[in-house]
Amino acid sequence: MALLPKSPKARRRLYVVAAIAPVLAVAVGLSLYAMRDAVVFFYGPSQAQTQHVPPGRVVRLGGLVEQGSVVRHGDVVTFAVTDKVATTKVTYRGDLPDLFREGQGVVAQGAFDASGAFTATQVLAKHDETYMPREVADALKANGEWRGAGAPKTAYAGVR
Amino acid sequence: MIAELGAFALLLALCLSAAQAGLSAAGRGLNSPLLRGAGEGAAAAAFGAVAIAFAALTVAFVTSDFSVANVAANSHTDKPLLYKVAGVWGSHEGSLLLWCLCLTGFGAAVALLGRGLPAGLKSLTVASQGALGVLFLAFAVFASNPFLRLDPAPLQGRSLNPLLQDPALAFHPPFLYGGYVGFSIVFSFAIAALIEGRVDAAWARWVRPWTLAAWSLLTVGIALGAFWAYYELGWGGWWFWDPVENASFMPWLVGAALLHSAIVTEKRGALPGWTVFLALAAFTFSMLGAFLVRSGVLTSVHAFAVDPARGVLLLGILGVAAGAGFALFAWRAPSFAPGGVFAPVSRESTLVLNNVFLSAATATVLLGTLYPLIVEAVRGDAVSVGAPYFNLTFVPLIAAALVILPAGPLLAWKRGDLKGVLQRLWAAAGLALLASVAAYALYDPKKAFAALGVGLGVWLIAGALVEVAERAKLGRVSGAEAWRRLKGLPRGAWGMTLAHVGLGVFVLGACTETAWKVEAAETLALGQTMRAGAYELKLEQASSVDGPNYLAERGVLVATKGGREVCRPEPERRFYPAGRQTTSEVALCFRGLSDLYVVLGERRATEAGEPAWLVRAYWNPWARLIFLGPLLMAIGGAISLSDRRLRLAAVRKAAPAAKVEAAA
Numbered sequence: 001m002a003l004l005p006k007s008p009k010a011r012r013r014l015y016v017v018a019a020i021a022p023v024l025a026v027a028v029g030l031s032l033y034a035m036r037d038a039v040v041f042f043y044g045p046s047q048a049q050t051q052h053v054p055p056g057r058v059v060r061l062g063g064l065v066e067q068g069s070v071v072r073h074g075d076v077v078t079f080a081v082t083d084k085v086a087t088t089k090v091t092y093r094g095d096l097p098d099l100f101r102e103g104q105g106v107v108a109q110g111a112f113d114a115s116g117a118f119t120a121t122q123v124l125a126k127h128d129e130t131y132m133p134r135e136v137a138d139a140l141k142a143n144g145e146w147r148g149a150g151a152p153k154t155a156y157a158g159v160r
Numbered sequence: 161m162i163a164e165l166g167a168f169a170l171l172l173a174l175c176l177s178a179a180q181a182g183l184s185a186a187g188r189g190l191n192s193p194l195l196r197g198a199g200e201g202a203a204a205a206a207f208g209a210v211a212i213a214f215a216a217l218t219v220a221f222v223t224s225d226f227s228v229a230n231v232a233a234n235s236h237t238d239k240p241l242l243y244k245v246a247g248v249w250g251s252h253e254g255s256l257l258l259w260c261l262c263l264t265g266f267g268a269a270v271a272l273l274g275r276g277l278p279a280g281l282k283s284l285t286v287a288s289q290g291a292l293g294v295l296f297l298a299f300a301v302f303a304s305n306p307f308l309r310l311d312p313a314p315l316q317g318r319s320l321n322p323l324l325q326d327p328a329l330a331f332h333p334p335f336l337y338g339g340y341v342g343f344s345i346v347f348s349f350a351i352a353a354l355i356e357g358r359v360d361a362a363w364a365r366w367v368r369p370w371t372l373a374a375w376s377l378l379t380v381g382i383a384l385g386a387f388w389a390y391y392e393l394g395w396g397g398w399w400f401w402d403p404v405e406n407a408s409f410m411p412w413l414v415g416a417a418l419l420h421s422a423i424v425t426e427k428r429g430a431l432p433g434w435t436v437f438l439a440l441a442a443f444t445f446s447m448l449g450a451f452l453v454r455s456g457v458l459t460s461v462h463a464f465a466v467d468p469a470r471g472v473l474l475l476g477i478l479g480v481a482a483g484a485g486f487a488l489f490a491w492r493a494p495s496f497a498p499g500g501v502f503a504p505v506s507r508e509s510t511l512v513l514n515n516v517f518l519s520a521a522t523a524t525v526l527l528g529t530l531y532p533l534i535v536e537a538v539r540g541d542a543v544s545v546g547a548p549y550f551n552l553t554f555v556p557l558i559a560a561a562l563v564i565l566p567a568g569p570l571l572a573w574k575r576g577d578l579k580g581v582l583q584r585l586w587a588a589a590g591l592a593l594l595a596s597v598a599a600y601a602l603y604d605p606k607k608a609f610a611a612l613g614v615g616l617g618v619w620l621i622a623g624a625l626v627e628v629a630e631r632a633k634l635g636r637v638s639g640a641e642a643w644r645r646l647k648g649l650p651r652g653a654w655g656m657t658l659a660h661v662g663l664g665v666f667v668l669g670a671c672t673e674t675a676w677k678v679e680a681a682e683t684l685a686l687g688q689t690m691r692a693g694a695y696e697l698k699l700e701q702a703s704s705v706d707g708p709n710y711l712a713e714r715g716v717l718v719a720t721k722g723g724r725e726v727c728r729p730e731p732e733r734r735f736y737p738a739g740r741q742t743t744s745e746v747a748l749c750f751r752g753l754s755d756l757y758v759v760l761g762e763r764r765a766t767e768a769g770e771p772a773w774l775v776r777a778y779w780n781p782w783a784r785l786i787f788l789g790p791l792l793m794a795i796g797g798a799i800s801l802s803d804r805r806l807r808l809a810a811v812r813k814a815a816p817a818a819k820v821e822a823a824a
Binding site: 015016019020023024026027030031033034035037038039040041042043060072074075094095096098099 | 531553560683741744761
């Protein structure tokens with residue numbers, strides 16, 4: 001309200017308040033309501049094991065695709081995501097993104113089942129071959145497995 | 161040599177921008193036409209210098225001069241010429257140079273074209289634009305210089321990311337930046353108005369064409385980006401509520417709000433403070449977008465050329481520019497003369513309501529985009545906010561705004577006749593209801609919300625057409641008279657109609673495509689078939705193809721509907737050796753407004769050991785409308801811009817001329 005010009009005409013101000021207040025209330029209400037369900041938490045494999053993510057809850061799992069772990073049976077692909085401390089097995093039905101490769105960072109969205117296996121509904125592609133999702137970089141750093149020179153690599157040849 | 165010339169020109173542009181800011185401000189302070197003129201000259205010269213730097217970098221890319229680090233990192237001798245040129249703005253450094261080119265370009269445009277502007281307002285605008293130029297050019301020169309040399313020079317470059325080697329994406333950044341940075345001049349107008357302490361109808365009339373130009377460019381830029389995501393990424397999606405997409409969408413929303421509030425300020429002298437606030441906010445969101453995209457603080461699938469260290473510098477620039485702007489606003493805005501009074505039922509109050517909804521919608525997008533940062537700062541958890549949040553918050557708010565939209569242009573200024581307007585809109589309302597019911601009845605599966613969305617799209621289109629018909633008094637006067645009236649309508653009115661129709665077209669396409677698209681994926685050996693919607697696809701052959709800088713596997717399929725062949729999609733799976741990347745080249749079959757969308761996946765083997773390919777096919781009903789709608793909006797903006805009353809140089813004297821034209 002302070003953003004609007006001060007008018008001597010209280011009536012107009014009242015109209016404006018009457019117009020803004022319900023919209024604002026609806027916006028705030030919807031945001032709060034939507035935030036409860038729409039927020040997806042991110043875990044690395046070792047965090048996911050220690051923090052006991054409830055089965056069935058939609059989360060994102062990130063780390064490196066373990067070398068030699070990618071196995072295809074028809075439409076179903078299984079691979080292992082690792083942060084070098086713990087490893088989680090991921091099952092995914094469908095076509096993997098073009099840039100999915102062993103040894104590289106990956107973010108999978110899906111849910112754990114009761115046995116601790118992860119079923120992904122979505123495997124996120126990254127468009128830039130030098131780009132590492134920040135959560136993956138942070139998770140790897142937290143486990144002392146970060147191999148970059150202090151910071152994520154830049155896309156700048158002189159530095160790279 | 162050419163790189164040194166470019167580096168020199170860039171440094172020169174920095175000095176000229178500083179001169180532009182200093183001379184113009186001094187010219188205003190001392191009221192000296194000489195200093196003012198010198199400031200304007202410096203603005204033009206700064207643009208010239210950046211243009212030379214930009215040309216130098218382009219030459220370095222076209223000639224594949226790999227001794228320039230930026231060229232070596234982003235180009236390759238085998239790349240087609242278009243993508244060598246597009247590589248200029250494909251990197252952090254190059255895109256910042258493009259940003260500076262637009263920034264100084266808009267400054268020079270105001271300096272050279274703004275003849276009718278009040279002298280003080282013009283000088284301060286040019287000075288503010290110069291100050292922004294100093295900030296960004298200093299960043300370009302000292303932290304992001306595209307002309308650094310490599311010694312020894314490599315024999316071959318690392319090439320541009322293959323996903324970016326695409327016509328839609330080659331032109332996406334220039335349009336996007338034209339829009340982003342176009343808001344800088346609006347920002348400068350706001351700063352000038354705050355210093356002058358005057359926001360009146362004349363100021364709003366000056367701001368509108370610039371806002372319109374920036375907003376139209378941004379519309380095209382976002383649509384091109386969405387179209388690229390649609391067919392290049394091979395997921396069949398066009399909007400993911402990804403932070404990078406939101407970063408471009410927020411300035412667009414604020415720009416749309418500004419366009420409408422500036423009309424109220426121009427016609428009724430009301431809302432001066434709010435219009436100035438939006439003018440400041442639009443460029444602030446542009447800078448926020450640049451920071452979010454370039455710094456990588458938020459995880460995005462579209463992150464290119466990310467550099468956290470320099471992202472912090474961008475945050476610094478954002479803080480300085482926006483901080484100064486809003487501090488000035490807080491200091492000066494309370495002294496603005498309050499605007500006129502208006503009745504609750506009037507065109508201006510629908511425009512206010514439009515602004516309320518657009519601002520609330522922008523706020524929800526901002527919250528959703530920054531929420532992961534907030535949570536991480538407060539609790540240390542890494543989270544992401546996805547499409548469900550935005551569907552629940554943004555969509556209802558914007559839908560409410562769209563429901564009231566057709567009534568706005570029909571209401572009169574000051575005191576409107578709501579009953580009369582509703583009577584005139586009953587035909588549109590009936591049509592919309594009919595469309596909803598038809599969509600619910602005909603489409604399978606039945607989706608109530610999507611059917612309502614279809615109705616909303618029809619409501620917008622029909623409502624806009626009703627407004628034109630009303631202006632022409634169609635049906636109430638003779639056909640010839642109505643035609644004469646239609647021809648006499650100002651281009652601004654046509655522009656508005658087209659933009660609103662475009663919005664309706666977009667809503668129609670977005671709802672239909674999202675709700676009723678059909679997805680199918682199957683592993684096909686040669687000769688095998690699959691179904692996607694009403695279509696049957698048969699993999700006829702697969703072959704290897706050599707491209708200029710890639711190797712590809714091309715599948716040839718035959719699509720039939722009811723036994724009749726309708727098209728032969730030829731999707732490719734390309735491998736770019738330079739970056740060791742694989743991309744999918746989607747095949748699109750245009751079926752009227754809908755698309756049959758075919759992607760060739762990995763090669764696999766059948767159980768018998770024969771080669772087979774994973775083929776994914778989508779039936780995307782009315783997907784064309786999603787991109788046609790924004791195009792109509794941008795064309796509407798361009799038509800409005802060509803209106804005499806808004807033309808950049810002729811502001812005041814235009815009214816009689818327009819009448820003459822109408823009579824002729």
